[in-house]
Amino acid sequence: MNARGDPEERALWRARWAITAQIAVVVSVLVAVAGAIAYGVLVSGQHADADRALARTIQLGPGTIPPGCVWLFTPTGHAPAGTPPAGMPLPSLAATVPSPGNVHTERRLIGEMTYTIRVENRGGVVSQAFFEELYQIQDRASLLFGLGIAEVLALLAALVCGRVLASRAIRPLADALRRQRTFVADASHELRAPLTRLHTRAQLLARRSSGRDAADLDQLVRGTRELGEVVEDLLLSAQACGERPSLELVELGVLAEEAVAAEAVRAGERRVRLAVTRERRPYVVQGVPTALRRVLSALLDNALGHTPPGGSIEVSLGVPDERHVELRVHDTGAGFPVADADRIFERFARGSDGDGRRFGLGLALVREVVTGHGGTIAATGRPGAGATFTLRLLRADPA
Numbered sequence: 124m125n126a127r128g129d130p131e132e133r134a135l136w137r138a139r140w141a142i143t144a145q146i147a148v149v150v151s152v153l154v155a156v157a158g159a160i161a162y163g164v165l166v167s168g169q170h171a172d173a174d175r176a177l178a179r180t181i182q183l184g185p186g187t188i189p190p191g192c193v194w195l196f197t198p199t200g201h202a203p204a205g206t207p208p209a210g211m212p213l214p215s216l217a218a219t220v221p222s223p224g225n226v227h228t229e230r231r232l233i234g235e236m237t238y239t240i241r242v243e244n245r246g247g248v249v250s251q252a253f254f255e256e257l258y259q260i261q262d263r264a265s266l267l268f269g270l271g272i273a274e275v276l277a278l279l280a281a282l283v284c285g286r287v288l289a290s291r292a293i294r295p296l297a298d299a300l301r302r303q304r305t306f307v308a309d310a311s312h313e314l315r316a317p318l319t320r321l322h323t324r325a326q327l328l329a330r331r332s333s334g335r336d337a338a339d340l341d342q343l344v345r346g347t348r349e350l351g352e353v354v355e356d357l358l359l360s361a362q363a364c365g366e367r368p369s370l371e372l373v374e375l376g377v378l379a380e381e382a383v384a385a386e387a388v389r390a391g392e393r394r395v396r397l398a399v400t401r402e403r404r405p406y407v408v409q410g411v412p413t414a415l416r417r418v419l420s421a422l423l424d425n426a427l428g429h430t431p432p433g434g435s436i437e438v439s440l441g442v443p444d445e446r447h448v449e450l451r452v453h454d455t456g457a458g459f460p461v462a463d464a465d466r467i468f469e470r471f472a473r474g475s476d477g478d479g480r481r482f483g484l485g486l487a488l489v490r491e492v493v494t495g496h497g498g499t500i501a502a503t504g505r506p507g508a509g510a511t512f513t514l515r516l517l518r519a520d521p522a
Contacts, residue, residue: 176193177241178243180195185201192258193253195253196211216242223246226241228241230256241254322347373415376401379419379440401440415496454510486502500514
């Protein structure tokens with residue numbers, strides 16, 4: 124199948140990459156957290172080493188040469204001998220250790236280098252020791268570089284492994300999708316022949332009959348034709364490779380009148396008034412006639428299922444602006460809570476009002492078809508005050 128054209132294959136393709144991306148993100152985060160912990164441990168150890176070296180240097184005093192990168196300053200001089208770095212010592216730090224035994228430690232940037240500084244008052248003598256962090260900074264930079272390489276390699280490995288794992292995880296869904304399409308195609312093939320024979324026989328009976336029976340048989344012919352169209356669409360859907368169905372100019376007003384006529388007998392049996400209100404003007408849209416016919420049929424079926432005897436259903440058409448055609452199905456039935464206005468279009472959603480079928484798949488499929496035609500559908504209603512479904516499609520130029 125063409126993953127670029129088939130919506131279901133595109134959904135599987137997106138799911139596969141979504142799983143891959145999620146695995147990659149998790150692995151990257153874990154590596155980053157591990158790197159941050161390692162970096163923190165290294166910095167903490169370096170600071171502890173510097174503090175110990177400075178404390179030992181001050182303890183030994185100027186009579187001993189301090190270790191490399193360490194400078195010691197006392198009132199009597201400094202060690203090691205030679206010119207100390209510019210800015211040392213810092214006289215202002217003496218005030219931080221006013222009493223014998225006081226110790227002050229800080230890290231400060233002097234010039235272009237960071238130093239760990241320890242100021243200690245030993246028996247009234249204030250000493251300052253400076254630890255140059257050059258090699259520590261280089262070690263930290265090397266660790267960060269290594270962690271960056273590890274992060275990139277881990278991300279690449281996660282993408283590869285995630286892709287493999289995602290493909291294995293999605294494979295059962297792809298197999299189920301193929302089995303579903305095979306079942307739909309097989310069932311559609313098996314139903315085509317008997318439905319064709321039924322439709323043909325209904326046509327023959329309609330031609331031979333007269334009077335009221337002829338009208339009823341005409342409705343039967345129309346019903347068998349619509350059922351055949353449903354089966355044909357199922358077969359095309361199962362065989363589709365993502366090609367968009369060809370659109371035609373559709374007179375929405377004519378479809379509405381046909382849908383109302385098809386439900387007239389059922390509405391009469393339920394003692395529900397069913398009518399169409401429209402101006403004598405074209406309500407032309409671009410779409411698939413069979414799909415739009417089923418949208419109207421589903422909306423009327425929903426209205427009949429929720430309207431009690433003595434109620435009414437009105438289908439009205441209008442042109443709210445120059446770009447759209449609007450169709451409304453209003454009933455005086457049980458209605459629904461305001462909170463259900465959006466969820467009634469969800470698959471198998473259940474409402475609490477009405478004596479007919481619950482929301483099921485019908486309204487969900489209606490929204491899918493309308494959205495596929497570039498239109499919108501909305502529902503408004505209140506418990507006990509009926510419901511109104513408003514369908515809006517792009518208007519087409521009949522010319």
